[in-house]
Amino acid sequence: MILPVNSSVSTKDRILGAAELLFAQRGFEGASLRQLTTNAGVNLAAVNYHFGSKEKLVEEVFRRRLDALNESRLAALAQVAGAPETTLEDVLEAFIRPALDLSHDDSGALFMRVLARAFAEHDDTLRQFLSANYGHVMRQFTAEFARLLPQLSKQELYWRIDLVTGALTHAMSGFGMIQRKSDVSENAHREQTALHLIRFAVAGLSHP
Amino acid sequence: MILPVNSSVSTKDRILGAAELLFAQRGFEGASLRQLTTNAGVNLAAVNYHFGSKEKLVEEVFRRRLDALNESRLAALAQVAGAPETTLEDVLEAFIRPALDLSHDDSGALFMRVLARAFAEHDDTLRQFLSANYGHVMRQFTAEFARLLPQLSKQELYWRIDLVTGALTHAMSGFGMIQRKSDVSENAHREQTALHLIRFAVAGLSHP
DNA sequence: GTCTATACACTGATAGAC
DNA sequence: GTCTATCAGTGTATAGAC
Structure with a gap:
């Protein structure tokens, strides 16, 4: 599911929402950052900018x-x-x-x-x-x-x-x-x- | 640990032996096929030839x-x-x-x-x-x-x-x-x- | 501060030569 | 059966645009 781009939701929250869904569907290993950021409608590098690493995103x-x-x-x-x-x-x-x-x-x-x-x-x-x-x-x-x-x-x-x-x-x-x-x-x-x-x-x- | 090359043991068994050891040490995700095949003294492609995929090797x-x-x-x-x-x-x-x-x-x-x-x-x-x-x-x-x-x-x-x-x-x-x-x-x-x-x-x- | 484009060093997988 | 070479995919890092 690709979330519609909505400027009222911050990039960080868009990533978190897409991550929760994709992690549940595919597991932590199975969910790639590229798929995740595509679904969230944000740039790949945004994950590392906002969270530091994929692991930190999981924790968040x-x-x-x-x-x-x-x-x-x-x-x-x-x-x-x-x-x-x-x-x-x-x-x-x-x-x-x-x-x-x-x-x-x-x-x-x-x-x-x-x-x-x-x-x-x-x-x-x-x-x-x-x-x-x-x-x-x-x-x-x-x-x-x-x-x-x-x-x-x-x-x-x-x-x-x-x-x-x-x-x-x-x-x-x-x-x-x-x-x-x-x-x-x-x-x-x-x-x-x-x-x-x-x-x-x-x-x-x-x-x- | 790198196993000594021993021609009396088949490539398949060499892979299986190295795999069990390396999987135990580093986990299934953490053990890469490159390290595994290096330890076994066989070529990287041998895993896919003999087992089809890393996942099948794990199952075996x-x-x-x-x-x-x-x-x-x-x-x-x-x-x-x-x-x-x-x-x-x-x-x-x-x-x-x-x-x-x-x-x-x-x-x-x-x-x-x-x-x-x-x-x-x-x-x-x-x-x-x-x-x-x-x-x-x-x-x-x-x-x-x-x-x-x-x-x-x-x-x-x-x-x-x-x-x-x-x-x-x-x-x-x-x-x-x-x-x-x-x-x-x-x-x-x-x-x-x-x-x-x-x-x-x-x-x-x-x-x- | 936010965000993006891009490069880097890895991974497993595979086609084709020998 | 075994090899080399190469491919597409991965997480991560960074320079630079706004």
Whole structure:
């Protein structure tokens, strides 16, 4: 898809929009800067001018989405963290719901696929970027999990969180997602998905 | 490392040997055909002549690994499938243990990562290759899970298997793998890993 | 500051001579 | 079967136009 040239949108934003789409369609390696800049209607060199490198562009695509996603997660966590009546389900809901809401619209779903690709492609620099910029989110959730699961050793808890993260990332990337049947509404399907993920995560985290 | 030229080894095998080594060291994207053929002591064009493309060479390099991996899995499954005393742990052990053994050495670990990547990539030719050649393995395991979990609906079972698969793929790709401490032996670490994965999978599959 | 044209050093792939 | 030569495509860097 070639975006119509629109002078009201900056070159930088045109590149970011085309990049998110093309990365999701072809992967990071598969999407060339020439194709990307052609779709965006900008010059090839504009990418390096505005972002420094293709790699930095990838990071910027992530930053736009992840900032919003993780703010939502932390806001939801803040509403339940530390309270005596808070359950594991509440914390998992705070983690899962924002991601599920994000993957509801088309561009959000595209982003979740990009995120899943990033995990799968095992890109070291991208990993470091994610860890450096969003590690605090995972640490806050981990702290709350630790509070609710005092019987687990640190090592045991990290293992379980790691496995749950893998399962959720996989599921939310949409690859293995069981397709919604036509007689189930979009919202009902999302509720059902949230239930499956949360129940599974509770079982994985809290088994004896 | 540049392999000494040895006329008793065919060009094809020289390429395969150099490829497995270089892919393990630098990754599939990072290993160029020029470096690979230089190390193997063969001409650049020999790769395309013998294998058709770099991608086909990649497939050939770890087709042997997959054959061995899935043979081990099916052999282990065959020893427990259908027996009245078989537990969920037994079946999961049959699935997990061979993969864990494989990811023990460096090139095996890289292979598991590529496997995880192919798993997450929707339209990749590599994924089609995997599905076409090894889909029957997953079907056999699914059938045995269904036998051991008769209380679950098909839909419910597929959900849980999907989530467990995501968790195991993630863990075995090494992305989030908790590093072995220096005072724990390699074998002990692997045993502990197997225990964690199996316990987690049992909880995720069989929770009420 | 923004943007563009262009060159550079790479990549995998391939046709054709031997 | 194996080689050389060459091709189209890649990310990146930079000089210079506005």
